[in-house]
Amino acid sequence: MAFDPAKLAADTEAFCQELRPHEELCYVEHRFNDQLVPLAKKHDLLGINVNPEYGGRGADNLAYFKALARIGREGTGVRTFFSGHLSIGAYPIQTWGSDQLKKKYLPAAARGEAILAFGLTEPDAGSNPRELTTTFEKQADRFLLNGVKYLISNGGIADAVIAFAYPAGLSEGDPRRRISAFVVDCKSEGFSAESFSPNAKMGMPTANTAMFSMENVGVPLENLLGNEGDGFRIAMGTLVSGRLSVAAGCLGVIEDCLAEVLEYAKSRKQHGKEIGRHQLIQDHIAHIELDRVASESLVFRAAEAKDRSEANRADAELARQVDMLAAQAKFFCANAAWDAVDRAVQVFGGRGWSTLYRPGRHLIDTRVCRIYEGTDEILKLKIAAALLGKGWDAFR
Numbered sequence: 150m151a152f153d154p155a156k157l158a159a160d161t162e163a164f165c166q167e168l169r170p171h172e173e174l175c176y177v178e179h180r181f182n183d184q185l186v187p188l189a190k191k192h193d194l195l196g197i198n199v200n201p202e203y204g205g206r207g208a209d210n211l212a213y214f215k216a217l218a219r220i221g222r223e224g225t226g227v228r229t230f231f232s233g234h235l236s237i238g239a240y241p242i243q244t245w246g247s248d249q250l251k252k253k254y255l256p257a258a259a260r261g262e263a264i265l266a267f268g269l270t271e272p273d274a275g276s277n278p279r280e281l282t283t284t285f286e287k288q289a290d291r292f293l294l295n296g297v298k299y300l301i302s303n304g305g306i307a308d309a310v311i312a313f314a315y316p317a318g319l320s321e322g323d324p325r326r327r328i329s330a331f332v333v334d335c336k337s338e339g340f341s342a343e344s345f346s347p348n349a350k351m352g353m354p355t356a357n358t359a360m361f362s363m364e365n366v367g368v369p370l371e372n373l374l375g376n377e378g379d380g381f382r383i384a385m386g387t388l389v390s391g392r393l394s395v396a397a398g399c400l401g402v403i404e405d406c407l408a409e410v411l412e413y414a415k416s417r418k419q420h421g422k423e424i425g426r427h428q429l430i431q432d433h434i435a436h437i438e439l440d441r442v443a444s445e446s447l448v449f450r451a452a453e454a455k456d457r458s459e460a461n462r463a464d465a466e467l468a469r470q471v472d473m474l475a476a477q478a479k480f481f482c483a484n485a486a487w488d489a490v491d492r493a494v495q496v497f498g499g500r501g502w503s504t505l506y507r508p509g510r511h512l513i514d515t516r517v518c519r520i521y522e523g524t525d526e527i528l529k530l531k532i533a534a535a536l537l538g539k540g541w542d543a544f545r
């Protein structure tokens with residue numbers, strides 16, 4: 150059946166409306182929202198961008214990121230779940246997995262029977278994934294993985310994770326020492342995950358963030374993504390998809406702040422009139438709207454370019470452009486959202502400071518968008534280096 154964007158938008162809206170009371174209650178009670186997965190399953194949202202051949206809806210990038218923007222209005226924690234499961238979980242399997250691997254994981258992921266996560270970051274390897282220390286050893290019938298992954302979205306609720314590792318026993322400088330990517334079953338012997346307590350996190354208390362460790366975890370040979378040594382390329386390609394999901398989610402946060410602020414500014418009265426009639430409040434409203442329109446155009450532009458690039462995978466220049474557009478959109482939208490949530494909190498005054506209201510929750514949660522999937526600093530260096538030209542990278 151052909152992909153139906155109107156149906157996806159309607160299902161996303163119904164999901165968001167049904168989820169909202171659960172999310173608000175869980176947020177205030179500072180606990181994981183255990184209704185998110187069942188409701189996403191009910192509204193058929195767990196395979197939005199998965200190819201229909203493998204049980205998904207087959208949404209194009211534009212429709213997918215519009216859905217993520219709508220989901221982002223419900224909170225960065227809710228959207229982060231989808232980023233972990235789809236943008237950085239299902240995406241690399243769909244893009245670099247063999248047909249056998251796709252059949253093994255994608256239909257189950259789309260049905261909500263296999264939640265996915267992406268494990269690149271380690272305690273000593275964040276902005277520079279080449280510093281990771283997880284290793285694999287190739288045996289006759291399997292790979293053996295050892296290492297620890299840190300700060301992984303969905304890591305404590307996942308059924309399978311994408312994990313990155315170097316071949317064991319090779320010294321730095323050895324040309325064979327190249328990162329590979331694997332799909333690892335979380336029920337495997339030697340695999341253990343530990344979720345962060347919601348109280349130990351600055352925000353997103355309703356979402357799962359975890360670390361996991363692998364001690365001699367056996368991974369079937371067919372669970373390798375791409376070829377041995379392709380891992381760094383796969384990680385970077387996946388981050389393009391992940392960065393756009395963050396940008397889209399931030400657009401949703403800004404949209405929600407604008408809706409909240411417009412309503413509040415028309416109803417709250419001080420100094421004898423609605424606060425929306427005070428020009429300094431209108432200044433905040435104008436800035437939030439500018440954050441919104443600029444973010445929307447960057448997300449849509451990048452999404453359309455990604456659709457063109459996926460239809461023409463041999464075009465390296467198009468892929469390079471999408472990489473840059475995703476970095477720009479992620480950096481700009483994360484900072485625009487930070488500006489918008491700060492302004493929304495200000496318009497709400499003392500109520501803005503409370504997590505009982507949406508602006509305060511957005512403020513706490515949105516901060517992470519300037520950190521994960523490439524920090525502000527890393528993205529600025531990437532954008533500047535691309536402009537300066539070959540050989541001008543600030544780091545390698």
Ligand SMILES: Cc1cc2nc3c(=O)[nH]c(=O)nc-3n(C[C@H](O)[C@H](O)[C@H](O)COP(=O)(O)OP(=O)(O)OC[C@H]3O[C@@H](n4cnc5c(N)ncnc54)[C@H](O)[C@@H]3O)c2cc1C
Pocket residue numbers: 233266267268269270274275276277299300301302303358517520521522523524525526527530543544
């Ligand atoms: C809630 C949450 C969810 C996450 N989910 C995932 C996930 O699902 N999967 C995953 O793999 N990871 C995930 N991460 C990890 C995230 O991607 C990393 O935290 C991020 O990439 C930064 O790495 P780091 O924390 O090690 O910081 P570091 O790399 O140690 O950076 C610390 C500071 O130094 C700066 N810095 C580093 N290098 C340079 C440089 N060369 N020049 C200038 N400044 C520099 C950084 O910008 C930053 O300000 C998540 C993180 C959080 C907080």
